[in-house]
Amino acid sequence: MGLHKSEYKGLLGWIDARMPTLMSEYKKHMSEYYAPKNFNFWYYFGGFALVVLVIQIVTGIFLVMHYKPDARFAFESVEYIMRDVPGGWFIRYMHSTGASFFFIVVYMHMFRGLLYGSYRKPRELVWIFGCLIFLCLMGEAFFGYLLPWGQMSYWGAQVIVNLFGAIPLIGPDLAIWIRGDYVVSDATLNRFFSFHVIAIPLVLLGLVVAHILALHDVGSNNPDGVEIKDKLDPRTGRPLDGIPFHPYYTVHDVFGLALFLLAFFAIMFLAPELGGYFLEWNNFIPADPLTTPPHIAPVWYFTPYYSILRATTEDFMWVLAAGVAAYAILLFLALRRPAAKYATLIVALVVVALMIGGPLKLDPKFWGVVLMGLSVVIFFTLPWIDQAPVKSMRYRPAWHLGLLIAFVLVFFILGFLGTQQPTPFYTYIAQACTLLYFSFFFLMPWWSRAGGFKPVPDRVRFAAH
Amino acid sequence: MSTEAIPEPIDGDRRAALISTCVVGGAGTVAAAAPFVLSFQPSERAKAAGAPVEADIGGIAPGEMKTFEWQGKPVWVLHRTPEMLESIKKCDDRVADPNSQRTAYPTPTYAKNEYRSIKPDYLVVVGICSHLGCSPKGPFGAGSNPQLGGDEGFVCPCHGSTFDLAGRVFKNKPAPDNLAVPPYKFISDSVVMIGEDTKA
Numbered sequence: 001m002g003l004h005k006s007e008y009k010g011l012l013g014w015i016d017a018r019m020p021t022l023m024s025e026y027k028k029h030m031s032e033y034y035a036p037k038n039f040n041f042w043y044y045f046g047g048f049a050l051v052v053l054v055i056q057i058v059t060g061i062f063l064v065m066h067y068k069p070d071a072r073f074a075f076e077s078v079e080y081i082m083r084d085v086p087g088g089w090f091i092r093y094m095h096s097t098g099a100s101f102f103f104i105v106v107y108m109h110m111f112r113g114l115l116y117g118s119y120r121k122p123r124e125l126v127w128i129f130g131c132l133i134f135l136c137l138m139g140e141a142f143f144g145y146l147l148p149w150g151q152m153s154y155w156g157a158q159v160i161v162n163l164f165g166a167i168p169l170i171g172p173d174l175a176i177w178i179r180g181d182y183v184v185s186d187a188t189l190n191r192f193f194s195f196h197v198i199a200i201p202l203v204l205l206g207l208v209v210a211h212i213l214a215l216h217d218v219g220s221n222n223p224d225g226v227e228i229k230d231k232l233d234p235r236t237g238r239p240l241d242g243i244p245f246h247p248y249y250t251v252h253d254v255f256g257l258a259l260f261l262l263a264f265f266a267i268m269f270l271a272p273e274l275g276g277y278f279l280e281w282n283n284f285i286p287a288d289p290l291t292t293p294p295h296i297a298p299v300w301y302f303t304p305y306y307s308i309l310r311a312t313t314e315d316f317m318w319v320l321a322a323g324v325a326a327y328a329i330l331l332f333l334a335l336r337r338p339a340a341k342y343a344t345l346i347v348a349l350v351v352v353a354l355m356i357g358g359p360l361k362l363d364p365k366f367w368g369v370v371l372m373g374l375s376v377v378i379f380f381t382l383p384w385i386d387q388a389p390v391k392s393m394r395y396r397p398a399w400h401l402g403l404l405i406a407f408v409l410v411f412f413i414l415g416f417l418g419t420q421q422p423t424p425f426y427t428y429i430a431q432a433c434t435l436l437y438f439s440f441f442f443l444m445p446w447w448s449r450a451g452g453f454k455p456v457p458d459r460v461r462f463a464a465h
Numbered sequence: 466m467s468t469e470a471i472p473e474p475i476d477g478d479r480r481a482a483l484i485s486t487c488v489v490g491g492a493g494t495v496a497a498a499a500p501f502v503l504s505f506q507p508s509e510r511a512k513a514a515g516a517p518v519e520a521d522i523g524g525i526a527p528g529e530m531k532t533f534e535w536q537g538k539p540v541w542v543l544h545r546t547p548e549m550l551e552s553i554k555k556c557d558d559r560v561a562d563p564n565s566q567r568t569a570y571p572t573p574t575y576a577k578n579e580y581r582s583i584k585p586d587y588l589v590v591v592g593i594c595s596h597l598g599c600s601p602k603g604p605f606g607a608g609s610n611p612q613l614g615g616d617e618g619f620v621c622p623c624h625g626s627t628f629d630l631a632g633r634v635f636k637n638k639p640a641p642d643n644l645a646v647p648p649y650k651f652i653s654d655s656v657v658m659i660g661e662d663t664k665a
Contacts, residue, residue, distance in 0.1 A: 185537055
């Protein structure tokens with residue numbers, strides 16, 4: 001009575017009759033999920049990210065068994081894990097290396113999106129969930145970095161929490177509310193621990209599920225940017241250029257994963273600190289609330305945004321205000337609907353007025369925080385600001401790829417400058433790079449349409465090897 | 466279940482009960498969120514730790530600086546020499562807020578003077594940069610720090626803000642405000658109470 005008629009035998013048949021969801025979901029997401037057959041190197045990184053997520057969760061669970069979230073014992077308990085807990089060093093280095101690799105993999109994954117237009121219609125939601133995952137990841141990394149309670153943990157958290165202090169009126173109280181004390185202290189450590197081990201991971205897992213479900217509803221993009229669902233096999237109704245994710249891409253990804261783990265463990269065993277980039281030297285000194293280390297910098301994955309924050313000086317504010325004004329004029333000329341035209345003008349006028357007058361006049365701290373925030377959230381807008389008639393870089397003008405590479409270079413330069421002491425010369429470079437960084441995005445609606453596009457083929461290009 | 470759409474007449478009493486239940490339940494949920502939001506505030510223990518501290522400044526030789534802890538923050542007491550006081554005057558036109566007019570970190574009236582102190586000899590400031598909360602380094606003598614150039618003062622290691630020996634921030638630096646002057650008063654010539662002042 002009420003049992004589902006199963007096509008399977010034995011134990012699987014018994015389960016399937018009672019819970020058909022198991023096999024139908026397996027088919028939907030694995031054995032009958034048709035992925036384009038022309039995936040290349042860049043399509044490894046989504047899977048890698050999933051593996052790193054698992055590594056972080058598993059190593060994290062074991063670290064929590066020995067770690068003490070108490071300002072008096074935190075630093076010591078990390079050293080205890082490193083020296084006295086059998087295998088502790090392995091687990092902890094795996095977690096710290098995993099943190100940096102998470103960002104490497106996610107940055108590569110995002111670059112792939114830019115390269116092949118993976119965020120374009122109908123995959124906007126996939127991209128938005130991805131951006132939210134990226135934000136969560138940044139939060140997770142930031143909260144986790146306080147836990148070893150070293151000098152860099154302490155002062156890094158101090159600087160970032162004080163960013164909220166830049167918000168007018170409520171800022172200083174908000175910063176105290178976040179810290180739970182007048183300075184970063186035991187209360188801060190405890191709540192960051194809670195965020196790091198439970199709050200953010202829960203959200204992160206939910207978002208990862210949403211990211212994959214949204215992807216499997218619309219299907220994967222590919223290096224040609226051709227929709228494989230447009231060309232179905234008339235007999236089976238399956239995409240002609242699609243192959244089942246399992247076993248084809250599971251086997252394919254396991255091969256890539258082997259190479260990835262080779263690199264991962266090479267760094268973990270041979271250079272877990274990676275010259276101070278993965279684990280900063282100053283973090284081997286216990287937190288001292290009375291002395292800031294002579295040179296503080298965030299971990300490498302945050303340095304591009306941090307450079308943008310530092311590049312915002314009082315003089316530079318004039319350049320930025322002029323940039324906003326020029327952009328408003330450009331938009332005014334480009335927009336057709338009068339309502340949109342004038343709304344743009346009014347918003348721009350208010351922004352420029354706030355930048356050069358009033359209580360926030362040329363306040364480099366406030367505007368630096370605004371720019372830094374903008375430099376991250378601007379990724380959300382890509383599906384709409386990219387107006388190219390084709391998705392993939394393969395069929396766009398060569399100089400589009402040039403611009404993308406230039407953007408990556410700017411990102412690297414900003415990242416490098418963020419690890420260095422500020423000097424006037426470096427600040428000028430950071431300011432130039434900040435302008436280039438934002439121009440890439442803000443001018444995209446224009447440049448992405450310009451130039452000669454090549455015809456996109458009907459089917460994906462793929463030569464079996 | 467029938468798929469035919471037969472619009473049933475709305476039962477006004479049930480609808481009213483439904484709405485009022487949602488409103489009361491919603492209010493209860495919001496009220497229940499309050500303790501969670503409030504739990505983020507500094508605890509009573511943290512507030513107690515923010516009590517005033519007495520600082521013995523008698524042993525600080527001219528030109529030297531000592532750091533005291535108040536509310537977990539470093540409070541500097543710098544014993545300034547006449548030459549140091551002279552160096553402050555030279556910075557007047559190059560600091561962003563020479564007369565401490567800005568209100569983000571209000572300077573107590575008794576320190577709203579050129580030297581930003583009750584007694585010119587002793588500078589008492591919170592050693593936390595008004596930019597993002599790092600603790601600046603110093604004091605550096607003239608020419609001993611490239612970021613200060615020929616001036617004397619403090620340098621923040623995080624984002625390069627520089628301050629003169631009165632804690633006034635130089636122009637065109639990331640920090641918007643001068644170093645904060647905490648409430649303080651002299652109990653005797655050699656003891657300062659930090660965190661409490663005589664209300665004027």
